[in-house]
Amino acid sequence: KAGVTQTPRYLIKTRGQQVTLSCxxxxxxxxxxxxxxxPGQGLQFLFEYFSETQRNKGNFPGRFSGRQFSNxxxxxNVSTLELGDSALYLCASSLYDRTGEQYFGPGTRLTVT
Amino acid sequence: LAKTTQPISMDSYEGQEVNITCSHNxxxxxxxxxxxxxxxxQGPRFIIQGYKTKxxxxxxxxxxPADRKSSTLSLPRVSLSDTAVYYCLxxxxxxxxxxxxxxxxxxxxxVIP
Numbered sequence: 579k580a581g582v583t584q585t586p587r588y589l590i591k592t593r594g595q596q597v598t599l600s601c602x603x604x605x606x607x608x609x610x611x612x613x614x615x616x617p618g619q620g621l622q623f624l625f626e627y628f629s630e631t632q633r634n635k636g637n638f639p640g641r642f643s644g645r646q647f648s649n650x651x652x653x654x655n656v657s658t659l660e661l662g663d664s665a666l667y668l669c670a671s672s673l674y675d676r677t678g679e680q681y682f683g684p685g686t687r688l689t690v691t
Numbered sequence: 692l693a694k695t696t697q698p699i700s701m702d703s704y705e706g707q708e709v710n711i712t713c714s715h716n717x718x719x720x721x722x723x724x725x726x727x728x729x730x731x732x733q734g735p736r737f738i739i740q741g742y743k744t745k746x747x748x749x750x751x752x753x754x755x756p757a758d759r760k761s762s763t764l765s766l767p768r769v770s771l772s773d774t775a776v777y778y779c780l781x782x783x784x785x786x787x788x789x790x791x792x793x794x795x796x797x798x799x800x801x802v803i804p
Contacts (some may be wrong), residue, residue, distance in 0.1 A: 582734070611792075621735070621778065621794040634792075668734050679725075682734025 580604065582671050582683035587600040596657040599686045603650050603671030606677045609633075610652040611680065612644060624667075627652055628675065656688075664690045695779055695795035702801045709766045711798050713779030716760055722782035724755060729776045729797070737778075739764065753766045766800075774802045 583602045586682055591597050599648050612624040623636040629647035644654040650671070666687050670680035696714040701785035703709045723742050729767070739746060741753040747748040752765040759798070766773060 609721075612762075620796045623792045623794075658703075670734070679737045679740065680735075682727075682736070684732075687732055 580594050582669060582681050584667075584669050584670060586686060587642040587684065588687045590691060591659050592691050593661060594661055595659050597616050597688060598653055598655045598657060599667055599669075599688075600684060601652045601654075601669030601671075604647075604653070604681055607671035607673055607681070608650055609675050610670045611670045611672075612652070613668040613670065615668055615685070616664075621668070623652065625673070626650075627669055633675070646648060649662075659690045661690050664688060695781060695793055697777075697795040697798045700797065700799040700801065703769055703801060705770055705802050706768050709769050709773075709800060710798070711764050711766075711777055711779075712763045713759055713781075713795050714761045715779070715781045715795075716795075718759050718781050721774050723795055724753070724759070725780040726751070726753065726764045727760075727778045727780060727794075730777065735778060769800075769802045773800060773804060775800060 582604055585600045601610060609628045611626040613620045613621050614624055622644055624638055625635045625644050630646045630649045646652045665674045666685045668682055668685045670682045672678050672680045694716055697711040723740050726738045729735040739748055739751045739753045741755050746753045754763040757760050774778045776799050778797045779795040782792050
């Protein structure tokens, strides 16, 4: 079956703009989690959605938000972009929750200039 | 928040067994310990998961002592294709229903011919 897909794969934005990233989980997976990966901070958990509800949230400012649709597809939005938001954003899906095996997508590389 | 500690890097020759240890305090009672492998420009890939004692699958073994404050990923007879970053992942119940997942900083394993 198809893996986790993320779009777009690469994105360049300027400071102050906003961006929306999309994630399509593996068919049948109801949990979608988002992570930010940077060389300095490593992999950091952003939030998790399950059945259209945010179940948990990491320690990120309110500029980072997300949502999940009835078909389990998820989007995350970052408003008022800052240079420090440049990172690889990874989406992962799992059957029930992220404590189980997660399947990661290839990520979206966001560059803020 | 749970703090995880892994060696930053390790070198090994092909054919050797490699053991990577992750230290983690404040692991929640019901949490599992999970290890992932990540190659450059790819999302992490699940390797193995365990709760306590020993778990083995076709690619690795995971050893967890009784106190669960650490875990050791064992890769038998590594090859050049095992060169990657390895992450240990544990959950952390921070109270009031909140729940966060913490990735370690990762261990960069370099396999030498």
